[in-house]
Amino acid sequence: MRIPSTPRRRRAVTAATLAAAVAVLVSACGSGAGAGAAGGDAGSSGKNAGKPFIALSNGFIGNGWRQTMVASFEAAAKQAQQDGLIGKYKAVNAPGDNSATEQIAQIKSLLLQKPDALLIDPSSPTALKPVIQQACTAGVKVVVFDSAIDAPCAHVIQNSFTDWATDAAKPLLDGIGGKGNVIVSRGVVGSQPEAEMYKTTQDILATYPGVKTAATVTGMCDGATAQKAVLGVLSSVPKVDGVIGCGDGYGVAQAFTTAGKPVPAVTFETNGRALNYWKDNRIDNGSVAVMSDPGQSVAALWEALDLLDGKDVPQHMTLPIVLVEQKDRDAWAAVLKPDQYAAWPWTRDLFRQQVEAAKSGGAPVQPPVPTAAG
Incomplete structure (x- = not known):
């Protein structure tokens, strides 16, 4: 499937603002089937009572991009939990070298924990179809990102x-x-x-x-x-x-x-x-x-919450890649730590702008790039 080209218009923001948006903790994310972070279980009382449980299944953790992707999700989910939008969250990374078999076992284990929404960075475009259908049948909202997937019940976010x-x-x-x-x-x-x-x-x-x-x-x-x-x-x-x-x-x-x-x-x-x-x-x-944009995991989080709220979200959406040309290189370099990957700052409002653009058939919303003077 050929993905439509992405226009490259950009808006400028200060380097300090973008630095806060893209700052992620690229730390040891673990490689075991149960590895990852689980947010505090605040779903039983207070402002988080009855709020959704969001789980992320990552099929491969062996490069810095994947580690940044998981860390981006964890940072956004933690903030969403503090804001009372979700009750708890969990990110797990399949062991091995992009094994569909191991990720299927991982997802089945997650489903036993009864998440309300499941975000998946998949190891295979076809092998996960039965377990994704199992999740959908159980009433779990499924958002697949970073890859196309042969699973009609899932919503898909990907880059071109x-x-x-x-x-x-x-x-x-x-x-x-x-x-x-x-x-x-x-x-x-x-x-x-x-x-x-x-x-x-x-x-x-x-x-x-x-x-x-x-x-x-x-x-x-x-x-x-x-x-x-x-x-x-x-x-x-x-x-x-x-x-x-x-x-x-x-x-x-x-x-x-x-x-x-x-x-x-x-x-x-x-x-x-x-x-x-x-x-x-x-x-x-x-x-x-x-x-590609490791911030896709954050966009997937916002999509899952909108789906749980009953909002109309397109089944498939293509988000912009992160392209750093020489003219933008110094601006990005100024706001990134050595192990940080450039990630678009997907706020909930920016994601919803993207949804409206997709519905109208307009150009994808291009998130901001830092200015050299910022």
């Missing part, structure tokens, strides 16, 4: 992976003059987003006859993983002009440095460490930073 792959490849290929050798670093192979992105990358490469794919590796959209994978092939690739990835460029750059080779054009992560490395080393060769 076509846009992500396009913005990761085209500026880089143009930056190297449309010719030379590139390495393609794939993401979480087996997931629906990665399959769509890889196809888009291959389609774009086909339009650049002067570019040769010298190697393909699996970087898992993770700098450390990509560093090892790229370093493993550099000895067999004498010259590399660019590495097309999905937000693993900092690790890729370290691989080239370790091998004693110049850093080519890369696709950087959207975290503070990568953006400051890009800035401090004055890299101007077609590199960009682009990743």
Whole structure:
């Protein structure tokens, strides 16, 4: 399925405001089936009496983006609990390497705890269909995010992976003059987003006859993983002009440095460490930073609450990716800590604006980018 392109108009806010919005705690989120944070059970008394229980099931925790996504949800859910919007919350991360079997077991365990809404970042676009149907049949509102899903009863939020792959490849290929050798670093192979992105990358490469794919590796959209994978092939690739990835460029750059080779054009992560490395080393060769929005988990929280309130929300919505071009790089770098990933600040009001835009067929609402002067 081709996802519509996302327009790039932006509104400016102060760096201090955005810093507060995107600040997340990228800490040890655990990798066991029962790992994650559970909000205090305040559903039995006070302002939280009778308020909903929101659970999040995450199918993979092995990269910084996923850790930021979970932390973003936890921060927003904690605030929602303090505001009396929810009774309790829980986030759990499936063990292993993006295993659908393990996530299915995780979701079944969560359903025994009787959540009112279940948010899912899925490990498979098809394998989770029976357990999602089980949740819907039990009256649980299901919001899937970060991936399409073959489950008609679920609501779906996702980014445009076509846009992500396009913005990761085209500026880089143009930056190297449309010719030379590139390495393609794939993401979480087996997931629906990665399959769509890889196809888009291959389609774009086909339009650049002067570019040769010298190697393909699996970087898992993770700098450390990509560093090892790229370093493993550099000895067999004498010259590399660019590495097309999905937000693993900092690790890729370290691989080239370790091998004693110049850093080519890369696709950087959207975290503070990568953006400051890009800035401090004055890299101007077609590199960009682009990743999907870890704040999708917060948008999914607002959608779940609106569904529980009986509001009309579209079954599918496409939210903007986070693209950091060189002109916006310094502004983002100024408000992100090293392990923080740029995330759109999805307030409930901003999410509802997005809903109205989707209903009217208008352009998706573009959240704000910090100003360099902020």
